[in-house]
């Protein structure tokens with residue numbers, strides 16, 4: 001799924017994700033990823049201290065967010081947290097002091113609670129620590145991968161690329177159409193899930209003929225090269241975060257032009 005869906009991208013991408021993964025699960029995944037990368041978390045407090053509301057009959061959880069913006073959004077939009085202020089906590093302090101204290105007090109960790117009711121996953125402090133450390137380790141290994149060459153000659157034909165582009169656009173169109181219909185939420189979810197399954201079948205068939213093992217060639221703000229899997233495309237071998245939105249992808253004619261230029265360039269060597 002990573003080839004099409006992806007964090008940080010457009011409405012279509014997140015629609016793609018939410019048809020598969022629940023909102024809470026994707027918020028938790030974002031929490032692990034952000035904390036592994038940025039090594040900071042945020043909670044909120046007011047004069048009374050830190051909130052730890054009851055989230056089930058028998059347990060309480062203290063909410064944490066993986067960005068200041070997420071914490072601020074909850075304070076601004078959820079009446080229960082009006083007047084709270086965000087508090088930044090470095091990862092090491094969170095790991096060694098906060099998680100230990102939460103564990104001792106029998107509290108759970110609320111991960112990136114979101115939406116108008118500020119809800120999300122609540123997990124044990126030990127589990128949260130393990131997940132963040134596992135993600136950090138995986139990211140480190142990814143960064144050690146040797147950079148792949150930018151493919152010059154073996155791109156799939158322009159028609160293949162256009163089919164890939166249209167498939168994405170078509171998925172977004174169908175998804176939005178279903179969302180706008182006057183149906184119960186569960187029916188909408190079933191319908192969008194069916195469209196996703198159909199789209200993914202099509203995508204898998206296409207991917208059999210794509211260039212394998214490409215890595216993103218974009219450079220991150222810290223100067224390191226992005227190492228995520230790159231999309232098979234004519235737009236510069238980038239991952240779903242760094243590639244432009246699918247609506248901005250070149251159409252068939254433009255892709256044919258790029259393709260011919262590349263072939264000419266290749267045969268001159």
Ligand SMILES: [Zn+2]
Nearest residue numbers: 216226239242
């Ligand atoms: Zn990238």
